[in-house]
Amino acid sequence: MSQAVNEKLPRKTKILYGAGDFGFSLTDTVIGVLYAIFLTDVIGIPARYAAGVFLAGRIWDFVNDPLMGYISDRTRTRWGRRRPFLLFGFIPFAAAYALLWVNYTDWGFFATVQEWVAGFARGGQEAAFGITGLIFFTAAYIIYETMATLVYMPYFALTPELTLDYDERTDLTSYRMFFSIFAGLIGFVVPFMLLDGTTPENAPTVLVIGIAFGIASALPLLLTFFGTREREEFIQQDQPGLIPSLRSAFGNRIFVFTMFIFLFTWAALNLVQSMLLFFVKYRLGMEAQFDIIAGTVFITAMVTLPFWERLSRRLDKRRAYIFGMIFLSIVLTVLAFVNPDAGMTTILVLAFLAGIGVAAVHVLPWSMIPDAVEVDELETGNRHEGMYYSLVTLLRKVATAIALPSMLWILDASGFVSNAPSQTPSATKAIIGLTGPGPALFMFAGILFAAFYPLSRGEHAEIRRRLQEKRAGAAGQ
Numbered sequence: 001m002s003q004a005v006n007e008k009l010p011r012k013t014k015i016l017y018g019a020g021d022f023g024f025s026l027t028d029t030v031i032g033v034l035y036a037i038f039l040t041d042v043i044g045i046p047a048r049y050a051a052g053v054f055l056a057g058r059i060w061d062f063v064n065d066p067l068m069g070y071i072s073d074r075t076r077t078r079w080g081r082r083r084p085f086l087l088f089g090f091i092p093f094a095a096a097y098a099l100l101w102v103n104y105t106d107w108g109f110f111a112t113v114q115e116w117v118a119g120f121a122r123g124g125q126e127a128a129f130g131i132t133g134l135i136f137f138t139a140a141y142i143i144y145e146t147m148a149t150l151v152y153m154p155y156f157a158l159t160p161e162l163t164l165d166y167d168e169r170t171d172l173t174s175y176r177m178f179f180s181i182f183a184g185l186i187g188f189v190v191p192f193m194l195l196d197g198t199t200p201e202n203a204p205t206v207l208v209i210g211i212a213f214g215i216a217s218a219l220p221l222l223l224t225f226f227g228t229r230e231r232e233e234f235i236q237q238d239q240p241g242l243i244p245s246l247r248s249a250f251g252n253r254i255f256v257f258t259m260f261i262f263l264f265t266w267a268a269l270n271l272v273q274s275m276l277l278f279f280v281k282y283r284l285g286m287e288a289q290f291d292i293i294a295g296t297v298f299i300t301a302m303v304t305l306p307f308w309e310r311l312s313r314r315l316d317k318r319r320a321y322i323f324g325m326i327f328l329s330i331v332l333t334v335l336a337f338v339n340p341d342a343g344m345t346t347i348l349v350l351a352f353l354a355g356i357g358v359a360a361v362h363v364l365p366w367s368m369i370p371d372a373v374e375v376d377e378l379e380t381g382n383r384h385e386g387m388y389y390s391l392v393t394l395l396r397k398v399a400t401a402i403a404l405p406s407m408l409w410i411l412d413a414s415g416f417v418s419n420a421p422s423q424t425p426s427a428t429k430a431i432i433g434l435t436g437p438g439p440a441l442f443m444f445a446g447i448l449f450a451a452f453y454p455l456s457r458g459e460h461a462e463i464r465r466r467l468q469e470k471r472a473g474a475a476g477q
Contacts, residue, residue: 008163008165008168009162009163009168009172012227013162013227013228014171014172014175015175015227016223016224016226016227016228017158017162017172017175017176017224017227017228018172018175018176018177018178018179019179019220019223019224019227020086020155020176020179020220020221020223020224021155021176021177021179021180021183022179022180022182022183022217022220023093023183023216023217023218023219023220023221024148024152024155024180024183024217025179025180025181025182025183025184025187026183026184026186026187026213026216026217027097027148027187027213027214027217028187029183029184029186029187029188029273030187030191030209030210030213031100032270032273032274032400033187033188033273033274033276033277033294034191034198034206034277035100036050036054036274036404036407036408037198037277037278037418038101038198038206039053039133039137040408040418041198041199041200041418041419042103042198042199042200042202042203042206043103043104043105043133043137043200043203044129044200044418045129045130045133045134045137046130046412047408047409047411047412047416047418048130048408048409048412049130049131049133049134050133050134050137050408051404051405051406051408051409051412052134052138052405053133053134053137053138053141054141054400054401054404054405054408055401055405056138056141056142057138057141057142057144057145057397057401058397058398058400058401059401060142060145060146061145061149061394061397061398062394064145064146064149065149065153065390065391065393065394065397066246066387066390066391066394067390068149068150068153068154068390069153069157069245069387069388069389069390069391070245070387070390072085072153072154072157072390073157073245073387079225079230080229080230081154081157081230082154082155082157082158082161082230083154083158083224083225083228083230085150085151085153085154085155086151086154086155086221086222086224086225087221087222087225089147089150089151089221090151090218090219090221090222091218092147092150093147093148093150093151093214093217093218093221094214094215094217094218095147095214096140096143096144096146096147096148096214097144097147097148097210097213097214097217098207098210098211098214099140099143099144100137100140100141100144100210101206101207101209101210101211102140102207102210103203103204103206103207104132104133104136104137145397149390149393151221152393153389153390153393155221155224156389156392156393157388157389157390158224158228158230159172159173159176159366159369159370159389160369160370160373160374161230161231162228162231164374164464167312167313169367169370169371170309170312170313170317170363170367171309173363173366173367174305174306174308174309174363176366177305177359177362177363177366178302178305179220180362181298181301181302181305181358181359181362182298182302183217184298184301185294185295185298185299185302187213188276188290188291188294188295188297188298189291189294189295189298190209190291191206191209192287192290192291192294193291194209195209197287198277198281198287198419199419245387246387248376248379248380248382248387249376249387249388249391252372252375252376252379253375253454254371254372254375254453254454254455255369255372255375255376255388257449257450257452257453257454258365258368258369258372258392258453259391259392259395260445260446260449261321261365261368261446261449261450261453262365262369262392262395262396262399263395263396263398263399263446264399264442264443264445264446264449265325265361265365265399265442265443265446266361266365266395266396266399266400267399267400267402267403267442268329268361268403268439268440268442268443268446269358269361269399269439270399270400270403270404271403271404271407271434271438271439271442272332272435272439274403274404274407275407275431275434275435276290276293276294276435277290278411278431278434278435279336279431279432279435280293282420282423282427282428282431283340283428283431283432283435284340284347285340286344286347289344292344292348293347293348293351294351296348296351296352296355297351297352297354297355297358298355298358299355300351300352300353300354300355300356300358300359301355301356301358301359301362302359303355304355304356304359305359305362305363307356307359308320308324308359308360308363308364309363311323312363312364312367316456316457317364317367317368318450318451318453318455318456320360320364321360321364321365321446321447321450322447322450322451323360324357324359324360324361324364325357325360325361325443325444325446325447325450326443326447327353327356327357327360328354328356328357328358328360328361328443329357329439329440329443329444330440331350331353331354331357332354332357332435332436332439332440333436333437333440334350334436335347335350335351335354335435335436336432336433336435336436336437337432337436338350368453368455369388369389369392371455371460372388372455373388374460374463374464374467375455375463376388377467378463378466378467378470381470407434410430410434411427411430411431411434413430414426414427414429414430415427416430416431
């Protein structure tokens with residue numbers, strides 16, 4: 001029994017598993033921080049049409065993610081249920097990511113399509129250009145989301161299968177989030193070291209970055225494939241159908257609370273991530289220093305990951321999360337209202353403090369998910385890791401669907417003009433509100449659900465004990 005309760009993983013396994021998240025974080029970060037402004041400022045698509053790209057991609061995920069979770073749960077190969085997707089999916093993942101950054105205006109076919117659209121579109125050439133861009137980039141985005149789900153959903157579902165220990169899962173998540181935040185640092189900093197501004201002239205450089213980052217994101221999945229092993233007892237378990245799996249997930253009270261915590265937390269972070277460049281470029285006038293500001297946030301987050309892991313052990317995941325979100329919401333609100341003339345030192349201090357809170361976002365919500373899997377197994381006798389993680393990743397995308405289109409629509413309605421030397425007062429107010437108070441409201445909603453989160457460390461230990469007895473009884477029959 002002691003082995004099950006204190007099930008430790010070798011550090012090598014933690015590192016090789018964690019390395020896989022490097023690619024997912026790198027691609028997600030660059031999309032989050034650069035894609036909206038790439039569409040509006042580099043390609044030149046009006047913000048309202050750019051919003052439609054994100055919205056259409058998110059709608060597709062309502063089918064894509066649960067279906068992939070169901071397929072992963074029912075897959076049976078000599079490599080396991082999850083790992084084969086990493087081996088066979090890493091190349092399509094890289095290629096689909098590169099497609100996102102193609103400048104379709106260079107293609108004669110789409111020039112013809114644009115002329116055809118202009119014949120019936122209200123608004124003339126501007127509307128035709130926007131609609132054509134919407135068509136192309138929506139298709140590219142849906143292809144990317146399909147290929148990404150093929151690899152990252154099975155990857156995430158490995159977490160509860162590698163260790164059953166409550167605190168060891170937080171530690172495993174910390175290793176994964178080290179690579180995630182490190183990739184986030186690269187995603188925030190490196191493109192802006194290579195780009196001489198987000199302008200149409202730099203579209204070829206953006207494509208080169210997209211290709212290079214696609215390759216760099218895909219290769220670490222091989223480390224996870226060769227460096228981990230799935231648990232034989234879970235591979236052999238029978239799996240129910242799609243509808244029973246969905247019913248089981250939504251009937252799990254622990255998981256429902258975790259879902260809402262995850263949704264509101266990542267809606268806040270996605271909004272901040274997408275707004276940060278707009279804020280630095282148009283509010284602070286420091287686009288040339290963006291890499292330094294973003295680098296400060298992410299380096300701080302990497303360094304402070306162990307703090308949140310230890311705080312979770314001392315308190316529990318729920319209370320550590322509440323503390324972290326209160327702290328981060330205060331810092332972001334102060335940053336949003338800071339005077340543009342405050343100076344670089346003040347901005348970097350606030351970026352440092354924000355990095356501490358960002359580390360909490362990366363560790364704590366993710367570490368709650370495996371615990372819900374055990375609750376499900378105790379109640380139903382089955383494990384649905386794939387379905388659970390597909391729903392969680394879907395929620396993360398729903399968070400993006402809430403944050404990014406809303407952000408772009410609000411900017412468009414406020415009178416925002418891309419690449420303008422100065423913005424109108426209404427646009428400036430919108431940028432401030434979307435950077436600080438907006439994310440703080442989402443975090444407050446997450447705090448409310450965390451306050452009533454119904455699983456403590458002791459209750460999880462009791463669930464583990466009862467599961468061990470149940471498994472031992474089944475093995476003895």
